Amino acid sequence: MKEIIAQNFSRGARNYERFAIIQKRTAQNLLNLISKVKYQQAIDIGAGSGELASKLKNCIGVDISPQMCKQMEAKGIKCVCADAENLPFSDETFDLAVSNFALQWMNIDKAVRETSRILKKNGVFALSLPVEGSLSKLFSAWQKTSILLNGKKDKLFKFPSVNAIIFFTKKYNFQITHSTIKTEKLVLPTASEALDYINKIGARNPYGFKKIKKQFYKIFCQHYFDEKEQGYPITYKILTLLLRKA
Numbered sequence: 001m002k003e004i005i006a007q008n009f010s011r012g013a014r015n016y017e018r019f020a021i022i023q024k025r026t027a028q029n030l031l032n033l034i035s036k037v038k039y040q041q042a043i044d045i046g047a048g049s050g051e052l053a054s055k056l057k058n059c060i061g062v063d064i065s066p067q068m069c070k071q072m073e074a075k076g077i078k079c080v081c082a083d084a085e086n087l088p089f090s091d092e093t094f095d096l097a098v099s100n101f102a103l104q105w106m107n108i109d110k111a112v113r114e115t116s117r118i119l120k121k122n123g124v125f126a127l128s129l130p131v132e133g134s135l136s137k138l139f140s141a142w143q144k145t146s147i148l149l150n151g152k153k154d155k156l157f158k159f160p161s162v163n164a165i166i167f168f169t170k171k172y173n174f175q176i177t178h179s180t181i182k183t184e185k186l187v188l189p190t191a192s193e194a195l196d197y198i199n200k201i202g203a204r205n206p207y208g209f210k211k212i213k214k215q216f217y218k219i220f221c222q223h224y225f226d227e228k229e230q231g232y233p234i235t236y237k238i239l240t241l242l243l244r245k246a
Contacts, residue, residue, distance in 0.1 A: 020051070022184045023101045026128040026238055027052045030100055033178060033242055034126045039096035045084045045115060046102020050077045056098070062087065085110035092120045099127040104159055109168050116172035116245060125174060125243040131181070132161045133237040138194065141223035145216055162239055169243055178242035187231035191221045194232040 030052060044053035047061030050072040061072045061079040072079040082088050084099075085107055097115050115125055139156055146154040162181065169176065188194040212220075226233050 020048070020101075021186060022234075022236055023048070024051060025184060026240070027055075027100045029240060030098055030126050030128055031055055033240070034096065034098065034124065037096060037124050037126075039094075039124070041094045042096040042098065043089075043094045043118065045087075045097060045099040045111070046105070047072060047077075047079065048100075048102070050075050050079070052098055052100050053077050053079075056096075085114060087114045087118055089118045091117055092123075093118050095120045095123045097123065097125045099125075099129070101129060103127060103129045103165075104131070108160055108165060109171075112168040112172050112174075116174065119245045121245060123245045125169075125245070126241070127243075128238055128240040129165070130159055130236040131165065131239045132159045134159045135198075135235065137226060137233050137235060138224060141220050144223045145220040148219060149216055159237075165239060165241075169241065173246045174243040175246055176241060177244055178240070180240045182238050182240070184236045184238055186234040187226070187229045188234065189231055191217070191224050191232045194224070194234055197234060 040058065042053075042056045042059040044050070044056070044059055044061045047053045047063045048065075048068050048071075050061050053059045053061035053072065054075055054077055059077070061069075061077050062082050062084060063069050063072070063079065064081070064083055066081050069079045069081040080088060084102070097119055099115075103111055119125060142156065143153045146152065166176070186197070188197060221232075224232050
């Protein structure tokens with residue numbers, strides 16, 4: 001799974017900044033949230049192309065995708081191509097960690113454990129990620145079409161639950177100082193543009209899709225179209241947390 005996710009984001013690296021509209025919004029929200037945090041050394045976990053890392057002083061970007069790391073290097077951002085579940089840093093190295101739209105692709109238990117390990121006592125961890133309920137309209141339309149034509153549901157990506165994330169933050173000695181859940185939405189004029197948008201940022205289903213047949217696509221479009229929005233919505237339910245290591 002990790003290899004597939006890394007490959008997907010490497011394919012999407014070239015287009016990521018142009019299409020990652022919602023990700024840029026949540027990155028700015030995180031920057032606002034930590035604007036008064038004092039720190040010496042920061043780390044951006046799952047840094048992507050460096051949208052967040054580029055705006056922080058003394059920040060190392062970490063990403064599992066080699067192409068994303070090349071994007072960061074081209075911007076002059078110090079980066080390490082590594083797995084966030086096994087970070088190549090000593091204990092208590094950083095006093096600020098950030099992560100934007102990345103933890104949903106990871107084993108959250110391991111990723112939060114590693115973040116806690118590398119943070120100093122009283123260090124801050126600011127994160128945003130899409131949670132259960134994200135892409136609900138798209139997923140629902142896909143599954144309805146799959147059941148109708150194939151007699152069964154397809155295997156789709158599952159976003160983590162809020163309760164699971166909260167559980168792991170507390171498990172690894174984090175105290176929650178700020179918590180919000182907000183919906184972010186884009187509405188595209190066609191279903192193909194909505195699917196293309198997800199592919200362009202590398203966030204395609206890690207379980208893979210077969211080539212979409214015309215009949216499947218036609219029925220999928222019928223279920224996916226939102227009458228109220230008069231288009232095809234890309235909707236994310238975003239959990240944002242500000243944590244402090246006890």
